[in-house]
Amino acid sequence: MKADQDSSENLKGSSAAVLKVLDLAEPKRVALIGNPNAGKTTLFNSLTGLRARTANFPGTTVDYREAAIEVSGTTVSLVDLPGAYSLHPSSPEEEVTADFVSGGPADLLLVVVDATNLERNLLLVSELLERELPVVVALNMIDRAERQGIRIDADELGRELKCPVVVVSARTGNGIEELRKMVARQVSKGCESVVNQDLCGGCQGCQFAARLDWAEGVVRRTSEGQGERLTDRTRAIDRFVTHPVLGLVLFALIGVVIFMLIFWFAAFPMDAMDALFGWAQATVGSLIPPGDFNGLITDGIIGGVGGMLIFLPQIMLLFFMISLLEDSGYLARAAFVMDRVLYHVGLPGKAFVPMLSAHACAIPAVMASKVIDDWRDRLKTILILPLMTCSARLPVYAMVVAILFPQQPVWAALTFAAAYSLGILMAILMAFLLKVSLLPGPTRHLVIELPPYRFPSFRNALFASFDRGKIFVKKAGTVILLFSITLWILATYPKTEEDKLVGSQATRLAQLQELDGRDPAGDSDLAGRYLATLESENSFAGRIGKTIQPVFAPLGFDWRTTVGVLNSFAAREVVVSTLAILYGADEDDEGQLTTSLKNAKDEEGSPVFTVPTCLSLLVFFVLAMQCLPTTAVVKRETGGWKWPLFQLVSMTLLAYGMAFLTYQLSSLFV
């Protein structure tokens, strides 16, 4: 299980993969390529609007966006390749770009070049031209360059490069029509490859230095005012933003804002979606005759899929914020500042983005791990993310804390803080253990371009969040739907029929029905709750829980808690509703639920939720991997089931071991 092998497995065949992509498309294919921060995404959005679809390059975990666009009456397929500084790749994304170029599936390469930073961007152009590939250069951000006093003679640049150069501003839309026409012209004439000069003079010594020297010459001959791009203002801001102490303070403040948005602000749309799915369950339920099919549709499908879709606002908000931060130039600075902190635990600076968002929800966090360049570092981060306390754990913490410390807010708060800290500490420990065992090798040292500060594009941010939302719904939704139906079957069958109850169960039910009948308000549903308890106990899930309860006995869990733990592997918060059903309590009445759990007795009449059991349950839920949507997303991001299964098993074993220690040790004192 070596990450390098994984990486290469992930990427091997990507040449074949890109050729496969080619086979799928009838129209001419135009690939958009350029340095990171050259405005490639903005140009793609300008050219395609919302028509793009996002998919993986087959056989890899790397996304690409593609859209069919009309250029002067011709339909072409525009592919947005991952940003790259060079065709010598250093990340999975750059490798796909290099393979795409080498594989030759593009009829035309549309190279986006930052006019404010021409010299550096020409390095990639030189590599493309040298391969005699059909190229059109889009000289982007020309408006910004002009404001900086940079003047570029595009015609002269075209003559130097021996390929068409079109001046554009993707942000304002200037030059986009000319670019469309040029693309149509170049594509329709069969895209002659550019027969090019010896760009790097034989590349004796350092080929990059030679290329940059060549680029310097081209810039000198074709433009004016490229000398001083790093402004005093940028330097002044950087002194504060990248300061060892002040930089961390600023990072913490921005982190709090992101956290609040994902955790607090997202709660509004999430509540609305929750209400919408509740309404859909009730409405659809009323239209279908009562019975199993009704249960399958309302509880199994609407309930299951709704439980997954509820995370959508958090995902979209997170990617909206990441896009804004990236566009503004801050994201790279934050990675710079955090590198000195995270390096010590074997993680790169960029891991802060997913680690922060994992405290709201692991799903967007896993998706956000793409910001990490190195595959091994990215995998390490993905594997530890679910150890952070997400919002789904909070109902469980609240339940346990209410049992342990009723009316003791200070102890309750300390317990919450301890649970959060335990998650972070174990994540750090896991990162270290992964580094010295399954994912050996040094953490990649930081080398990162700190792009100029810019006002971020809200349009790009909206597109990014929309794209990520679509991926989540499409990919995770299919897996979750399958799991939801399976879990519904396990929790529903075999059925417990009221009129077939015998002995003490029938007597008890009759007694409770009589008590319900005496309730003047008619609200009492003791019999209904008792029946639900019996149904849950007799279901496959209940029987499995009873069978494997001895495994969880050393953790202090009775069979009901065991069923709750098993059910919560679909989603953590399910344990609360399961325990409410099994202990005959009302889930929505927190006080009554807590009282029921505190008074619960096992078959021998001993209390079930003792202090050691509560602590053990808390530790188990802090550390266990109990979230099917996260597992589905990890599968997508790692390109297979190996790592999500490893994560599920290792975190469950960790949770079991730590809960065992907690129960056994605390039993000595309490």
Next chain:
Amino acid sequence: MTEIPDRLSLADLASPQQFEVTAFDLPEQDVMRMKVLGICTGRTIRLVQGGAPMIVEVDGACIGVSRRLAAGVWVEIVPEKQDES
């Protein structure tokens, strides 16, 4: 008496100054990542901010470099260029 190191690494520099890279003592993958960003032998680069990590200016762009990586980049101080523009 202060010992003058035989060779100067980028990590030894503290205050803003210009330098040229003379050699790398780093794994090939790290060298490649630096070169594609313009930190190449023979090119004049400027240290903007020392520390860990440090910031250098290459062809008008800011590059953040880990101090551990900087320790494997051998450099030679060059006199400050006057603004050519």
